[in-house]
Amino acid sequence: MPQTETPSRHGLVILYTGNGKGKTTAALGLVMRAWGHGLRCCVIQFIKSERGRWGETLAAERMGIAWHALGEGFTWQSEDLARDRAKAEEGWALAQAEILSGNHDLIVLDEFTYPLRYGWLDVRTVVDWLRTHRPPEMHLLVTGRDAIDELMELSDLITEMRAIKHPYDTGLAAQRGIEF
Amino acid sequence: MPQTETPSRHGLVILYTGNGKGKTTAALGLVMRAWGHGLRCCVIQFIKSERGRWGETLAAERMGIAWHALGEGFTWQSEDLARDRAKAEEGWALAQAEILSGNHDLIVLDEFTYPLRYGWLDVRTVVDWLRTHRPPEMHLLVTGRDAIDELMELSDLITEMRAIKHPYDTGLAAQRGIEF
Numbered sequence: 001m002p003q004t005e006t007p008s009r010h011g012l013v014i015l016y017t018g019n020g021k022g023k024t025t026a027a028l029g030l031v032m033r034a035w036g037h038g039l040r041c042c043v044i045q046f047i048k049s050e051r052g053r054w055g056e057t058l059a060a061e062r063m064g065i066a067w068h069a070l071g072e073g074f075t076w077q078s079e080d081l082a083r084d085r086a087k088a089e090e091g092w093a094l095a096q097a098e099i100l101s102g103n104h105d106l107i108v109l110d111e112f113t114y115p116l117r118y119g120w121l122d123v124r125t126v127v128d129w130l131r132t133h134r135p136p137e138m139h140l141l142v143t144g145r146d147a148i149d150e151l152m153e154l155s156d157l158i159t160e161m162r163a164i165k166h167p168y169d170t171g172l173a174a175q176r177g178i179e180f
Numbered sequence: 181m182p183q184t185e186t187p188s189r190h191g192l193v194i195l196y197t198g199n200g201k202g203k204t205t206a207a208l209g210l211v212m213r214a215w216g217h218g219l220r221c222c223v224i225q226f227i228k229s230e231r232g233r234w235g236e237t238l239a240a241e242r243m244g245i246a247w248h249a250l251g252e253g254f255t256w257q258s259e260d261l262a263r264d265r266a267k268a269e270e271g272w273a274l275a276q277a278e279i280l281s282g283n284h285d286l287i288v289l290d291e292f293t294y295p296l297r298y299g300w301l302d303v304r305t306v307v308d309w310l311r312t313h314r315p316p317e318m319h320l321l322v323t324g325r326d327a328i329d330e331l332m333e334l335s336d337l338i339t340e341m342r343a344i345k346h347p348y349d350t351g352l353a354a355q356r357g358i359e360f
Contacts, residue, residue: 036239059216
């Protein structure tokens with residue numbers, strides 16, 4: 001509740017996972033809420049590409065929120081695993097730099113479970129680094145399906161988004177402003 | 181995907197439910213995404229009060245998003261059921277007016293499952309009205325725990341937010357910019 005605001009900030013590690021819609025969407029909402037309080041936010045998207053001009057990237061531009069979309073380079077094809085791995089390492093290096101920069105109060109690593117799950121990055125190395133290097137007052141939010149155990153251990157708050165009903169089931173096309 | 185944008189918009193009814201954190205947060209994210217595309221958004225909060233100066237209301241002010249917080253009047257005490265019911269009816273009348281106004285492309289009814297679940301409003305009447313009066317191109321998003329069947333039938337997209345781990349479990353206080 002607003003009345004119980006703590007004088008010193010304790011950075012939370014938050015994880016939105018599960019197979020349902022709403023993980024990235026909830027991350028955006030957290031960014032909007034934090035931005036409303038004047039917190040400095042940074043979003044790093046590991047899978048989604050910038051090409052599409054998503055509603056969220058248009059909004060982030062208008063709001064002055066730092067935004068990196070790295071997804072363009074991922075092939076999702078096993079034959080180019082070396083390239084995907086290099087791309088994931090590049091993204092992780094960027095994430096590390098932003099975490100250490102002192103420029104952000106909240107950092108979102110969107111779809112970050114994938115490079116961990118697919119083995120493009122070593123889970124233990126990543127989680128150990130986060131445990132030792134994340135500034136204690138910084139909030140960190142990770143989204144993506146199939147979160148691994150090490151990441152769940154690190155997290156203070158975990159919500160699973162579970163799909164109950166999906167418009168694709170009834171043949172509806174994706175709607176601009178809602179799904180992208 | 182952005183590439184498959186449909187020429188004519190089909191308004192979706194979306195429901196975020198479940199006992200986990202992230203329902204209202206995901207609603208905010210949807211608002212941010214829609215706002216990024218220039219969609220006109222309106223949020224009606226049935227339970228949360230305006231007094232607290234939540235991050236989301238501060239953000240909505242800066243973004244020029246229509247916002248109504250009705251929660252102040254709810255007593256949550258069985259002895260004043262008549263007052264809660266009157267307050268819920270007042271909120272529902274406002275929601276109906278906003279839905280019919282033609283001013284919004286996306287309307288969020290935040291925590292709207294509660295007045296339905298507690299019987300302050302008649303579910304069948306509300307759902308029938310939405311089915312017959314909502315403009316077909318308007319998106320409607322409802323959040324709240326314990327969604328009732330009639331509302332789930334009406335919805336095109338339902339995600340259940342399930343709590344896996346919560347910072348209260350480890351004794352952490354609510355953090356400004358994250359939880360409010």
